[in-house]
Amino acid sequence: MNGTVHDLVGAWRLERWSMEYEDGRPAEFPLGPDARGMLLYTPGGRVSATLMSVGQPSGSLAYAGRYDVRGGAVYHSIEIATDPTLVGLTTTRHIAREGDVLTLSGPDFHAGTARSQKIVWRRLS
Numbered sequence: 761m762n763g764t765v766h767d768l769v770g771a772w773r774l775e776r777w778s779m780e781y782e783d784g785r786p787a788e789f790p791l792g793p794d795a796r797g798m799l800l801y802t803p804g805g806r807v808s809a810t811l812m813s814v815g816q817p818s819g820s821l822a823y824a825g826r827y828d829v830r831g832g833a834v835y836h837s838i839e840i841a842t843d844p845t846l847v848g849l850t851t852t853r854h855i856a857r858e859g860d861v862l863t864l865s866g867p868d869f870h871a872g873t874a875r876s877q878k879i880v881w882r883r884l885s
Contacts, residue, residue: 767857768834772799772881774811779875791819799881807836
């Protein structure tokens with residue numbers, strides 16, 4: 761299903777964040793297989809993502825900025841982040857939605873890694 765702004769607005773709980781490799785290597789989990797997180801989309805075009813590792817005090821990623829939905833993808837323009845190298849980047853995430861499950865997939869934050877991100881979220885009520 762192609763995504764629209766209406767499909768995204770609200771709060772989402774992280775189900776799984778993995779890095780998928782083009783060469784067929786097993787997927788990796790940047791914050792572990794049991795990572796937790798929340799993704800918020802506002803009707804006014806703001807996005808906030810916070811992800812954390814369970815059991816690793818320093819394992820976390822958070823960013824916020826603006827988003828735009830075009831052609832079945834959402835673009836996050838990162839304005840602030842716990843990783844300063846992400847500030848100023850615009851990510852591309854392809855949208856797949858089935859009921860309350862939202863899958864965002866696309867290139868890694870930095871080019872040349874031969875891997876892509878796959879992030880699965882479940883809508884919070």
